[in-house]
Amino acid sequence: MSKEPILKIEDLHVAVEGKEILKGLNLTINKGEVHALMGPNGSGKSTLAYVLMGHPKYQVTSGRVWYKGEEILALKPNERAKKGLFLAFQYPTPIPGVTVMNFLRAALKAVQGKEIPAKDFLKLLKEKMKFLEISDQFSNRYINDGFSGGEKKRHEILQMAILEPEMAILDETDSGLDIDALKTVAKGVNRLIGPNLGILLITHYQRMLNYIKPDFVHVLVDGKIVQSGGDKLALKLEELGYDWTVEKTETLSVEK
Amino acid sequence: MAEKEFTDVQDIGKDYKYGFKDPEKHVFKSKRGLTREVVEEISWMKKEPEWMRNFRLRALDIFLKKPMPTWGSPILAEIDFDNIFYYIKPMENQGKSWDDVPEDIKRTYEKLGIPEAERKFLGGVSAQYESEVVYHSLRKDLQAQGVIFLDMDSGLREYPDIVKKYFATVIPAGDNKFSALNSAVWSGGSFIYVPKGVDVKIPLQAYFRINAENMGQFERTLIIADEGSSVHYIEGCTAPVYSTDSLHSAVVELIALKGSKLRYTTIQNWSKNVYNLVTKRGIAHEDATIRWVDGNLGSKLTMKYPSVYMVGKGAYGEVLSIAFAGKGQHQDAGAKMVHVAPGTSSTIVSKSISKDSGRTSYRGLVKVYKGATGVKSNVRCDALLMDEESRSDTYPTMEIDEENVNVGHEATVSKVGEEQLFYLTSRGISEQEATLMIVNGFIEPFTKELPLEYAVELNRLIQLEMEGSVG
Numbered sequence: 267m268s269k270e271p272i273l274k275i276e277d278l279h280v281a282v283e284g285k286e287i288l289k290g291l292n293l294t295i296n297k298g299e300v301h302a303l304m305g306p307n308g309s310g311k312s313t314l315a316y317v318l319m320g321h322p323k324y325q326v327t328s329g330r331v332w333y334k335g336e337e338i339l340a341l342k343p344n345e346r347a348k349k350g351l352f353l354a355f356q357y358p359t360p361i362p363g364v365t366v367m368n369f370l371r372a373a374l375k376a377v378q379g380k381e382i383p384a385k386d387f388l389k390l391l392k393e394k395m396k397f398l399e400i401s402d403q404f405s406n407r408y409i410n411d412g413f414s415g416g417e418k419k420r421h422e423i424l425q426m427a428i429l430e431p432e433m434a435i436l437d438e439t440d441s442g443l444d445i446d447a448l449k450t451v452a453k454g455v456n457r458l459i460g461p462n463l464g465i466l467l468i469t470h471y472q473r474m475l476n477y478i479k480p481d482f483v484h485v486l487v488d489g490k491i492v493q494s495g496g497d498k499l500a501l502k503l504e505e506l507g508y509d510w511t512v513e514k515t516e517t518l519s520v521e522k
Numbered sequence: 523m524a525e526k527e528f529t530d531v532q533d534i535g536k537d538y539k540y541g542f543k544d545p546e547k548h549v550f551k552s553k554r555g556l557t558r559e560v561v562e563e564i565s566w567m568k569k570e571p572e573w574m575r576n577f578r579l580r581a582l583d584i585f586l587k588k589p590m591p592t593w594g595s596p597i598l599a600e601i602d603f604d605n606i607f608y609y610i611k612p613m614e615n616q617g618k619s620w621d622d623v624p625e626d627i628k629r630t631y632e633k634l635g636i637p638e639a640e641r642k643f644l645g646g647v648s649a650q651y652e653s654e655v656v657y658h659s660l661r662k663d664l665q666a667q668g669v670i671f672l673d674m675d676s677g678l679r680e681y682p683d684i685v686k687k688y689f690a691t692v693i694p695a696g697d698n699k700f701s702a703l704n705s706a707v708w709s710g711g712s713f714i715y716v717p718k719g720v721d722v723k724i725p726l727q728a729y730f731r732i733n734a735e736n737m738g739q740f741e742r743t744l745i746i747a748d749e750g751s752s753v754h755y756i757e758g759c760t761a762p763v764y765s766t767d768s769l770h771s772a773v774v775e776l777i778a779l780k781g782s783k784l785r786y787t788t789i790q791n792w793s794k795n796v797y798n799l800v801t802k803r804g805i806a807h808e809d810a811t812i813r814w815v816d817g818n819l820g821s822k823l824t825m826k827y828p829s830v831y832m833v834g835k836g837a838y839g840e841v842l843s844i845a846f847a848g849k850g851q852h853q854d855a856g857a858k859m860v861h862v863a864p865g866t867s868s869t870i871v872s873k874s875i876s877k878d879s880g881r882t883s884y885r886g887l888v889k890v891y892k893g894a895t896g897v898k899s900n901v902r903c904d905a906l907l908m909d910e911e912s913r914s915d916t917y918p919t920m921e922i923d924e925e926n927v928n929v930g931h932e933a934t935v936s937k938v939g940e941e942q943l944f945y946l947t948s949r950g951i952s953e954q955e956a957t958l959m960i961v962n963g964f965i966e967p968f969t970k971e972l973p974l975e976y977a978v979e980l981n982r983l984i985q986l987e988m989e990g991s992v993g
Contacts, residue, residue: 322944343948344947344948344950344953359942361942361945363963364959364960364962372955377949377950425949429949
């Protein structure tokens with residue numbers, strides 16, 4: 267595994283509507299690595315996901331982010347996507363009247379910078395849908411419109427499978443899934459994991475990590491990463507709860 | 523209609539590609555303003571029977587007596603009735619082939635893609651220029667089945683009995699000020715009769731063009747679908763861009779007899795100096811269906827509320843409409859569903875998009891008479907605002923005099939959502955394309971009802987309207 271950073275975050279401070287959420291976050295993800303980011307509600311996990319993808323509501327007040335060696339904070343979301351960055355949404359937005367098929371085709375065209383012949387696209391779509399156990403009629407439905415929780419998440423992973431990003435952020439992809447749906451989604455993600463893909467897996471619970479094995483686990487509390495370790499850290503969190511890390515942080519700051 | 527029509531759109535440099543004008547040539551033009559003499563002159567020139575002349579004159583009295591509506595839109599009061607030309611006859615005799623049509627006018631319709639659409643997918647075409655229909659055709663196989671498709675004036679001459687039986691029975695002259703105006707000075711429009719059991723499988727189309735400045739166009743359409751028949755009529759309309767106003771005030775009457783299916787599609791794309799004040803109403807008899815598919819993109823002010831009166835058991839009425847209001851435009855559109863008979867049902871779907879301080883309103887009525895049991899009615903209005911300056915209002919009215927009914931109403935107003943845009947752009951799609959996708963998705967329930975050629979045209983028009991709306 268090469269030690270080439272695909273994503274590097276340095277002292278990132280982010281505010282939403284004037285309130286600071288991320289307070290100096292540092293994180294480096296190398297090619298081929300799977301990083302899990304865990305933390306209690308309100309710690310800033312989703313904020314990090316949105317800000318990395320360029321949501322206009324989140325203001326970076328200081329800090330820098332490099333993707334494949336290039337600073338990306340000034341880029342628009344579509345420009346980041348074209349460079350290979352991907353966010354699987356926790357709450358995907360419905361867009362009535364726009365079919366999954368037309369959307370995916372437009373997205374693939376945008377990301378690849380060229381039109382894909384309809385026949386080739388349909389073949390690709392069918393193959394990916396089959397693997398994610400998504401029925402054929404699904405592609406004619408409107409984006410996230412009336413989707414069940416499981417359908418929404420599978421649709422996110424379907425997009426990831428088709429767009430083939432190099433850095434994917436999965437924001438609570440496990441939430442709202444029953445165990446079977448979780449397994450299918452994890453299967454989809456595991457198939458994509460490889461030496462060229464970096465993954466940041468954001469989750470509240472350890473459950474997902476039983477199916478997608480992280481190389482590193484980080485704990486985010488109040489806008490900062492307070493602890494990093496191997497996959498055992500997740501189990502410890504599961505056992506002791508986030509209070510344990512919070513206490514630990516407080517102890518650490520006292521020791522300082 | 524054809525794709526190639528759009529290649530030179532960018533060169534025009536503005537977003538209304540139908541704003542060109544021909545040099546004005548006519549064989550007759552009434553003097554400015556509306557008088558008894560003007561009305562008598564129109565009737566005389568058309569060599570009308572006495573009853574129609576009297577009908578016009580009575581209507582004129584009603585028009586002059588009726589006050590201007592005070593609801594709808596404040597800009598209604600700006601209409602200067604004395605500044606309008608009420609009748610312009612562009613040529614002596616109606617053309618049976620496009621070669622009979624004067625060169626300028628023929629070129630205009632070619633630019634609008636009418637002859638091409640006629641060759642490709644229409645059963646019949648009527649082209650009205652100013653006050654008169656200048657070209658008319660109906661496919662031979664439809665003629666052979668007894669289908670009548672004429673301009674209204676020819677209809678009156680050739681089928682006086684049918685016209686006399688139905689004319690103004692759905693919309694009497696005194697219905698409102700503008701139906702009175704139309705009744706006094708009407709000219710052109712379509713007369714259609716579909717015999718029992720005949721299924722007209724391909725659409726019949728009328729195209730209305732205003733060319734002269736300060737023109738008033740008052741076409742009058744009457745469509746009768748006899749028992750068990752079906753027909754789809756499409757109308758389109760455009761006008762040149764002038765700095766002063768023109769007036770379009772049509773009356774459209776539909777009669778759907780037992781078990782028939784009548785569909786009326788409008789793509790209204792007047793230039794933004796046209797007042798479009800139209801009365802459209804249909805009567806649906808037992809088990810008959812009337813559907814209005816109504817698209818309003820152009821005009822300065824549109825006030826139009828297509829209606830269906832369901833007078834026979836099991837009749838169905840539907841209005842599916844979209845309205846687009848840009849800068850300086852007010853689209854006050856809606857629908858009326860009147861349930862007279864039991865077991866009738868209706869659907870209203872209204873979609874509006876407002877942008878650059880444009881204003882849209884939905885104004886609707888669902889009325890259920892006592893005794894009309896088992897009625898089902900569903901109303902849905904969705905408004906999409908493109909910016910903070912734009913406006914949308916909803917004025918729904920329900921008058922339900924029967925208990926055993928199932929009536930639903932749902933209304934939403936949304937802004938093109940930051941979250942929707944972010945979702946699409948996070949997949950590599952540009953903001954401009956994403957906005958278009960959202961807007962086209964919003965009106966998809968409408969476009970999917972259009973013949974393919976019109977859906978393509980409509981999407982292109984929306985695209986032109988949307989251009990420059992995002993940075």
